[in-house]
Amino acid sequence: MTLPDGWTLRPYTPDDAETFAALLSLGGRNTSGTDLIAADARRGPEAQARRELLLGPDGQVLGGWQLQHSLFIPPDFLHLSVLVFPEARGQGAGEVLWQEARQAARDLGAHGLSVDVPDPDPAHRAWAERRGFTLRTHRYASELDLTQVNLADHQPALDAARAQGVTFADLSGADERTLERYVDFVADRLTETPDLAGYPRWTPMQVRGALRLETDPRPDWLILALGPGGEWLGTTAMVGFQHLPFVYNELTATHPQARGRRLALPLKLQVVQRAQNAGYATMRTNNHSLNAPMLAVNRRLGFQQLAGRYEMHSLLR
Numbered sequence: 401m402t403l404p405d406g407w408t409l410r411p412y413t414p415d416d417a418e419t420f421a422a423l424l425s426l427g428g429r430n431t432s433g434t435d436l437i438a439a440d441a442r443r444g445p446e447a448q449a450r451r452e453l454l455l456g457p458d459g460q461v462l463g464g465w466q467l468q469h470s471l472f473i474p475p476d477f478l479h480l481s482v483l484v485f486p487e488a489r490g491q492g493a494g495e496v497l498w499q500e501a502r503q504a505a506r507d508l509g510a511h512g513l514s515v516d517v518p519d520p521d522p523a524h525r526a527w528a529e530r531r532g533f534t535l536r537t538h539r540y541a542s543e544l545d546l547t548q549v550n551l552a553d554h555q556p557a558l559d560a561a562r563a564q565g566v567t568f569a570d571l572s573g574a575d576e577r578t579l580e581r582y583v584d585f586v587a588d589r590l591t592e593t594p595d596l597a598g599y600p601r602w603t604p605m606q607v608r609g610a611l612r613l614e615t616d617p618r619p620d621w622l623i624l625a626l627g628p629g630g631e632w633l634g635t636t637a638m639v640g641f642q643h644l645p646f647v648y649n650e651l652t653a654t655h656p657q658a659r660g661r662r663l664a665l666p667l668k669l670q671v672v673q674r675a676q677n678a679g680y681a682t683m684r685t686n687n688h689s690l691n692a693p694m695l696a697v698n699r700r701l702g703f704q705q706l707a708g709r710y711e712m713h714s715l716l717r
Contacts, residue, residue, distance in 0.1 A: 401511045401571075402590050403496060404456070404491075404492065404496075405456030405626065406456060407454060407455065407457070407462070407496070408451050408455045409453070409454055409455075409496075410452065410453055410455065411451070411452055411453075411498060412451035412452060412453055412464065413595065414440075415435050416438055416451075416461075417433030417434070417436045417621065418432070418624070419453070419461050420433075420436060420451060420453070420464055420466075421433045421435070421436045421471075422435070423461075423464050423468075423483035423484075423485070423715055424481065424483065426483055426484075426485070426486075427481055427483055427516070427518075430643075430644065432643060433568060433626060433713065440717065442609060442614075444558060446466075447468070449466050449467065449468035450466070450467045450468070450504060450508070451464055451465065451466045451467075451519035452464060452465055452500060452501075452504075453492055453573070454496060454497055456488070457517070461485065461495070462485060462488035462493045463483050463484035463485055463493045463497055463707070464483055464497065465481065465482050465483070465497040465500060465501035465504075466481040466483075466500075466501075466536060467479070467480055467501060467504060467505055467508070467510075469516065470604060471606060472595055472596065472598070472599075472711075473514040473711070473713075474511070474512065474514075474599070475600055476510065476511035476512070477510060477511060477512040477513060477514050477713065478499055478505050478508065478510040478512075478513055478514070478566065478593060479503075479514050479515070479516075480505070480509055480513045480514065480515050480524075481516075482494055482497045482498050482515075482517070483497075483502060484497070489599065490696055491627055494527070495655075495690070498531060498627075498633065505716060506716055507576060510716055511546075511715065512713055512714060512715045512716055513533075513713070513714050513716060514536070514638065514711060514712070514713050515528050515533055515711075515712050515714075516709040516710070516712075517707055517709060517710045517712055518705050518707060519538065519540070519707060519708045519709060519710055525712070526545070526708060527643060528712050528714075529712075530568070530572075531714065532714045532715075533712035533713060533714040534614065534711055534712060534714070535542070535710055535711075536592075536710075536711045536713045537688065537689065537690075537710075538689040538709075538710055538711070539595070539686055539687065539688055539689065539690065539704055539708055539709055539711065540686070540687065540706060540708025540709070541685070541686050541687075541701065541705075541707075541708065542682055542685055542686075542687060542698050542703035542704060542706060543682060543683070543684050543687075543704055543706055543708045544648075544672070544682065544683040544684070544698075544701060544702055544704070544708060545681070545682065545704075546672065546675055546676050546680055546681050546682060546683055547681050548702060549672055549676070549701065551669060551672070551673055551676075551703060554592045554665065554666075554669055557662065557665045557666050558666050558669060560662060561625070561662070561663055561666040564628075564661060564705075565627060566625055566626065566627060566628075566661075566663065566666070567626050567627035567632065568623055568624065568625055568626070568667070568670050569620060569623070569624055569626060569664070570619060570620045570621070570623050570624070570670075570674075571619035571620070571622040571624070572619050572620045573619075574693050575620055579613070579619070580604070581648075582622065582624075582635070583604050583607045583608055583611075584604070584634055585612075585654075585657055586599075586607050586611070586635060586637065587601055587602045587603075587604070587607050587653065588601075588654075589634075589635065589651065589653035589654075589655070590602055590625075590651070591606075592653065592656065592660070593653065593688070593691070594688040594691050595688050603632060610639075610650060611637055611650065611713045612637060612639050616639075616642075618638070618639065618640065620674065621638040621639065621640075621647075621671060621674055622635070622637050622638075623637070623667060623670040623671060625635045625654070625663050625667055626668070627658075632655065632656030633654060633655055633657075633658035633661070633663060634635060634652075634653060634655060634658055634663050634664070634667055634671060635652070635653060635667070636649065636652040636653075636667040636668055637649070637650045637651045637652075637671075638650065638670050638671040638674065638675065639681075640680075644679075645680075645681075645682065646682035646683060646684050647671075647675045647678070647680050647682075647683050647684075648667065648683070648684050649683055649684070649685040650685075652667050652668050652685075652694065652697075656669075657658070664693070664694065665697050665700060665701070666699045668697060668701060669701075670699075672701070681700075684706075685698065689708075
């Protein structure tokens with residue numbers, strides 16, 4: 401497409417990491433240039449993000465676009481971010497970036513695009529709808545003030561689990577074979593969540609990446625609920641990030657044969673206790689809006705809902 405006088409588009413390079421991280425932060429992703437480079441390094445060649453920057457007449461960056469694969473959207477879709485610095489808005493930069501990114505996605509053979517829209521931002525959603533995006537689902541983060549959680553208040557839930565012969569153990573000291581079994585167990589549970597039902601099963605590498613087993617392993621934060629015979633009934637997993645002041649509850653799930661035994665809350669209490677012992681004041685988690693049972697458990701613990709995001713899809717014709 402024809403650009404306004406003085407505007408240019410150029411490919412992203414690692415030297416642009418800090419600038420692009422600042423753009424991503426506008427979209428609600430708390431990251432840094434160092435983290436962006438590290439995340440790119442962890443991705444395989446086939447999963448590398450594609451990015452371009454839009455520059456004004458004096459060379460200042462007006463905005464940029466990013467296309468990348470995501471495990472939470474159809475495998476033949478690409479996740480799109482169109483990002484414009486506030487001082488450059490209202491000049492057509494978003495439309496330029498949208499047109500360029502859409503063509504790049506077509507060139508890559510994508511069947512469709514997915515965008516995330518902050519739910520308190522109706523103008524952002526309207527922008528996406530004008531470009532053919534429709535609502536797919538709603539997700540949001542929840543935050544727990546760990547200083548206000550008294551584990552003794554939830555003792556009856558722990559007692560009820562133990563009355564069934566259930567015990568809890570972490571993976572401290574686990575050998576590689578047990579870790580491999582755990583990674584498979586998590587991959588199976590993920591396919592049963594509203595987020596990933598019907599999507600391809602995660603590979604061991606993808607699960608290990610989510611659990612940070614290769615970069616910052618904390619096997620003591622990977623918890624199993626065990627039946628009287630040692631059978632694995634469920635799990636909860638917590639991870640931490642050096643640049644963030646909170647811990648993240650990555651997953652809490654039970655095996656289908658253990659559903660209805662009210663193990664989700666006792667499982668979450670295991671990571672709450674470990675987070676408190678580690679000195680953290682805050683825990684976060686993300687949930688699909690249709691995951692009513694887990695949302696109820698979170699409310700019981702005291703999680704407070706934060707602003708969320710609408711996932712919107714558009715087919716590329």
